[in-house]
Amino acid sequence: MRKPDGSRGSRGSWGAWLTYALALPLAILMIAPFLYMVVSALMSEPDSLRHPVPDNFTGALVALPFGRFLLNSLIFSLAVVAGQVLTSATAAYAFARLRFPGRDRLFLAYLCALMAPAIVLVIPRFLLIDAFGWVDSYQGLISTELVSVSGIFLLRQFFRTIPRDLEDAARLEGAGEWTIFWRVIVPLARPALATLAVLAFADQWRSFMWPLVATRSSGMQPLEVGIANLEGVYHVSWSYQMAAAVAAVIPLMVLYFVAHRYFIRGIEQTARV
Amino acid sequence: MTAFTRWRAGALVAMAAGALLPLGLAQRVRGRYERALAAREATAAAGYLTIVTPLARGGTGYDLPQLLIRARALEELPGFSGRFEIYHATAPLVRATAPPLAAATLQRLRREVAVRWTGEAALAPLLDREGWDVVGAVAARPAAGIWPLSPWSLGALLLLLVAGTQTVGAIGKPRDVWRQTVRPYGLVAVLFGVAVFADLRGAAGDATDRWLYDTRLLMQEAAARSPEIRSAPAGLSPLARGAEIVPGDSSPSTAWRRAAGGVLKAAVAVRLAPGRWVELRTPPAEAGTDVWLPVMLGLAALGPLGALLAAWSTGTAPRPRRETVAAWGFLAPSVLHLAAFSFVPLLVVLYVSVHHWSPIEPTRAFVALANYGHVVRDPVVWSALGRTLLYALYVPVSMALALGLAVMIGGRRRSGAAMSVLRALFLLPYASSVVAVALVWQWMYHPDFGLINQLLTRARLGPVNWLGDPRTALGAVMLVSVWMQLGYQLTVFLAGLRAIPQPYLDAARVDGASAWQRFWRVTFPLLSPVTLFVLVTGIIGAFQVFALVMVLTGGGPLGATDVIVSRIYRIGWELLQFGDASALALLLVAVLFGATWAQLKLLDGRVEHA
Incomplete structure (x- = not known):
């Protein structure tokens, strides 16, 4: 893509400086709230709050099952990621590679499912898990999220770019579809699967509406719902609120810094639908 | 050729399943309504006996000979369909040779004061006059036996069998011949499912009607025997658990269905005394049967689906067939999940949106587009x-x-x-x-x-x-x-x-x-x-x-x-x-x-x- 381009040398460097001059302050503005969050959290008591506040940081830590929130978030996100990667990969393989009657119509039906906004599904899904007696349980929290149509699209797009030669070779040697899927497609699609896993994990970690509806007790709430309720419990302790926010953000930040190219690739892929 | 006959046999099995499963399921569901009816009948009879049996002279318990007479008289009531055994403590009163009630069962009735099931009969506790203690029990057996098929269902079943054998015979025939036989089969299967469902719905409605008629008889008997009931019909409420008694007018003797307060009720007019009428109202059992229609249709569709599958398998080359089977295998998890957690919910949300639905209220009345009206008018x-x-x-x-x-x-x-x-x-x-x-x-x-x-x-x-x-x-x-x-x-x-x-x-x-x-x-x-x-x-x-x-x-x-x-x-x-x-x-x-x-x-x- 990059071409040798002599005439732009001087102007290019000029423009680059200008770009930095404009974009850098904006970039600092973008991360300022995060810095502010960390700074506020580290001060055990906001220095601007002059009136004496008892040090309820530790008190709140004991009162709120913070570890439990974290554990719930992890269980919820990891279970959903595992389910979504598995179901998306199999379904995407069928859509991308296999020929069967009704494929296009079925794909259209999947597309319709993608179009339904979350709020319209929240009410009946709640009634459904209520009928199963799954409200406020991991089953209820996890079961509804195990399939992601956008994940299927993402992988389908990627599978279509894999050359068919390898599959055909495997087929000639008498391998079944299942063997081809596991031995040829999945190993080749590892970057795409990782992209989906990263996006799905982030999506579940910050998912709010469904956990809010599907859980009742703090023993089942993931971090996002748990710390959203915090405000009502410890309104004064901003430092604690910021500490909670930092804790909620850190896993995502780590994920982002380790795998930010997957984030970017995922966004670019979904935008190309 | 062996594969061909195998697929044909499979289609035949599917046909049999499509015919028998709806009937079997309907039989089971009907059994459930019969048991519910028996439980209500037993409760009504127990309530009746509490009202009409005089107390023993000088004691607080019932007059035993009188209880015996009243219990036996229940059997003789003209038009009464319930069949009871009545126990005083553990001793049977109606049929003296019947086995006595197990002492442990009576103990449990004492503790729970609710209808219990003993193998084949519903046991309702018989309370003393004050309603404090359980002194015996009323046992009612649900009607047993094979459900009489309505002529409609029978006709549909015959048609289904004819169309099914035709279709299975047509597997492997040219495309247009096959199409001409499979389409009627599908139609007949739908007809059959609807007919069986209609029977089921009728049976549920019938159970409600029988309870209404029997309870009316008991109420009228009670009113005839204890005059104070006539002026205070509220005293009849132990007879009519799960129902309401409201003042009414003289009406024809058959039960009717009518919406009251946005909820459909089954009702019958009860004449307590000349010029004194009340209305006995209860939720009709058939209102809860709607969910069985899709189930029946799905089961009835097994036959045509099996035939289609068999025809497709015998008529398709092995390679595309394997690919299709593999594709559906790969898609099964997501298809099932989307059906259960996206498409069914979309239907549910449509259903809820036309009902008055609140998690804290038990009644969910159909209100058509009233909810849409509420939100559109809400500033x-x-x-x-x-x-x-x-x-x-x-x-x-x-x-x-x-x-x-x-x-x-x-x-x-x-x-x-x-x-x-x-x-x-x-x-x-x-x-x-x-x-x-x-x-x-x-x-x-x-x-x-x-x-x-x-x-x-x-x-x-x-x-x-x-x-x-x-x-x-x-x-x-x-x-x-x-x-x-x-x-x-x-x-x-x-x-x-x-x-x-x-x-x-x-x-x-x-x-x-x-x-x-x-x-x-x-x-x-x-x-x-x-x-x-x-x-x-x-x-x-x-x-x-x-x-x-x-x-x-x-x-x-x-x-x-x-x-x-x-x-x-x-x-x-x-x-x-x-x-x-x-x-x-x-x-x-x-x-x-x-x-x-x-x-x-x-x-x-x-x-x-x-």
Whole structure:
């Protein structure tokens, strides 16, 4: 893509400086709230709050099952990621590679499912898990999220770019579809699967509406719902609120810094639908 | 050839299953209604005996000979369908040779004072006159035996068998012959399913009617034997558990169905004395049978589906067949999940939206479009919609910013380390937790100690109560949204810019176009599909904003940030009006589809002209 381009040398460097001059302050503005969050959290008591506040940081830590929130978030996100990667990969393989009657119509039906906004599904899904007696349980929290149509699209797009030669070779040697899927497609699609896993994990970690509806007790709430309720419990302790926010953000930040190219690739892929 | 006969045999098995399973299931369900009827009959008879049996002279218990006479007289009541055994303590009264009641069972009845099942009969506790103690029990057996098929079902069954054998015989025949036989088979299967369901519904209604008639007889008997009941029909209530007794008029003797207070009731008129009528009302059992219709249809469809599968398998080459089977195997998890957790819920939400539905009220009356009327007439809903539209305006604002940045960063086509760090920083808010971000901004917007107001005070612009003032709250939320979405939009625009062929821009440069002209004449038109995508998805996302608003402001102050989704949430989970919430959610879907379609149409023209 990059071409040798002599005439732009001087102007290019000029423009680059200008770009930095404009974009850098904006970039600092973008991360300022995060810095502010960390700074506020580290001060055990906001220095601007002059009136004496008892040090309820530790008190709140004991009162709120913070570890439990974290554990719930992890269980919820990891279970959903595992389910979504598995179901998306199999379904995407069928859509991308296999020929069967009704494929296009079925794909259209999947597309319709993608179009339904979350709020319209929240009410009946709640009634459904209520009928199963799954409200406020991991089953209820996890079961509804195990399939992601956008994940299927993402992988389908990627599978279509894999050359068919390898599959055909495997087929000639008498391998079944299942063997081809596991031995040829999945190993080749590892970057795409990782992209989906990263996006799905982030999506579940910050998912709010469904956990809010599907859980009742703090023993089942993931971090996002748990710390959203915090405000009502410890309104004064901003430092604690910021500490909670930092804790909620850190896993995502780590994920982002380790795998930010997957984030970017995922966004670019979904935008190309 | 063996495979062919195997598939044929399979189709025959499917046909048998499609005929027998609905009948078997209907038999079981009918058994359930019969048991429920027996339990209610036993309760009614126990209530009757409590009212009519005189007390023993000088004692507190019932007069035993009188109880014996009353119990036996129950059998002789003309038109009475219940068949009972009545126990005083554990001794049977009606049939002296019957085995006595197990002492342990009586003990449990004493403790629980509720209807119990002993193998084949419903046992209702017989209370003493004061209703304090259990002195015996009334056992009622449900009607047993094979369910008599209605002529309709029988006819449908015969037709089904004929059409089924024809279809199985036609497997392997030419396509048009096959089509001509399989279509009638499908139709007959539907007919059969409906007929069996109609029988079931009829049986449920019949059970309700029988209970109404029997209870009426008992009520009239009770009124004839104890005159004080005539003036105070409320005394009959132990007879009619799960039903209501309301003052009524003289009416024909058959039971009827009528909506009372928005709920369908089965009712019968009871004549307690000349000129004294009451009405006995109960929820009709057939109202709960609707769920069986899809089940019956699904089971009846097994036959035609089996035949179709067999015909397809025998008529398709092995390779495509294997591929199809494999494909459905791969798709099964997601297909089943989407059916259970997306498509069924969509039907459920439609169903709920036309019912008065609240988790704390047991009655769910059909109200047609009344819920839609509620939400459309609700000014709060309209202002929430308007506010959501206003909120969505942040999308073009942040898009303009993102596009400008993208041209600045990406137009240079140098992806040095510094640039990629810049990009990563911009995407950071998008990749982080919404709730955490909302909490931080809440603190930054804090009227006294927040960072923004501290800076403003230092610049002598005075503190602003960003989230507490209805005039600024929505703007403050929009600002956070711009901050969060900027990185996402930037990433998409950068990808779009990279896809623009360099020669176009070079050609424009050679022609002497300025940077400004190059952007508007070349880059922007070529980018318009990307712009359209970002705009449409952005607006759709903006219409569904929830977590940010809920944590940042909770919809306040004074509802100034109450958007459409938070309104739906409040209607559902705070006002507990699931019917209204479902209706509004469906209206939102309609609005979103309309808006998307309009945007695509509107911008489609521009994309093509470019």
